[in-house]
Amino acid sequence: MSTGRRVAITGLGTVSTFGTDLDRFWGQVCDAPPAPVHTPVRDFDPSAWFTSKQLRRSDAFARYGVVAGQ
Numbered sequence: 001m002s003t004g005r006r007v008a009i010t011g012l013g014t015v016s017t018f019g020t021d022l023d024r025f026w027g028q029v030c031d032a033p034p035a036p037v038h039t040p041v042r043d044f045d046p047s048a049w050f051t052s053k054q055l056r057r058s059d060a061f062a063r064y065g066v067v068a069g070q
Helices: 022-030 052-057 060-069
Strands: none
Touching: none
16 A cells, blocks of 8 residues: 655665675675675674663664664
């Protein structure tokens, strides 16, 4: 069902193994090997966005999603 609302995408956020900033992410995506490579996210510090209590109570995937959304 269409409501007739329009949506504008005004930004892009990412937290991935390819990088946590847009320039690094796109550079890594363009140079990525053909087969998937599973590596940890290395340069992500969630303490800039969360309190110590929130860090204890949340999983990594939730932190990635919240920060990428901000």
